[in-house]
Amino acid sequence: LAAAHLFGMRSTSEKPDQTSVAASETRLETALAAWEVQAYRTLANGPDAADLVRMARVQALITSTTGILTRPLPAILTAR
């Protein structure tokens, strides 16, 4: 699968949807972890006002996305 991804070939998984779901989740987890580390690094190195603007905007995005993703949860939990 990894080789197929690297060379731009189609996924050969029998369940491509599940592969895609896992990839999206992993990508988000990785991106958020990298963001957190980088934010602390920048803050430790004497941030510019522009850095703080970027941080606040991304945090606003994370907060609003949490809100959007939380809304359908009650229905999903009830269905389970």
Added chain:
Amino acid sequence: VIRRLAPALDAGHVAWNRTAKRWAELTSVASRTDPSLISAASEVRAAIAAIATNQTGWATPDQLAARVDLPKTVKTLHLSMIASVDIAYVVRDTAVDHPGLIAPARIIDMRSQGEAEIAIEQGETRYEGVTWTTPHQIAANQLIPLPEPARRGLINLADEVIGSTNLARAPQDRAGTHLREAGERKENDHAAAVERGGGG
């Protein structure tokens, strides 16, 4: 619990946006964003866009449910929100004592005056009759260090962010427990079904 979370998250979103707007006023043509921070921010935006948006805006609940395991993804975002409180504290500390904070005189003058008037209304007397910039600084729109009231405004905003994020955290902590219990219940049911199947 989850329904109670929505207003707290909305308040957190508004507080972070206001913080971004206020800090943006302090940028000048010389301001540069850390390239590594830009890169990390772009990846977060791209990852969120892939999950939570469609061609017209936010994805519908059905699309979201099809794209990701929602409880797991919300948990990931929850952890990120906990971290965001710590970032807000550091942003607050930066506003309190960062010696290199400078900004254009015109916006500093306006903001300082606004914050000073709010403080005076609350009984603060130190700011009465104080001017924060000189006419020359205003005319040239010089970059000047932040006076105390301008810092105070940034600190108040950071406090707002911390307060609203903590509000969003508290019910979500309980929601996390609820999600974990739901998952455990599901596993127990499955184990019981397997046991019944094996025994029968």
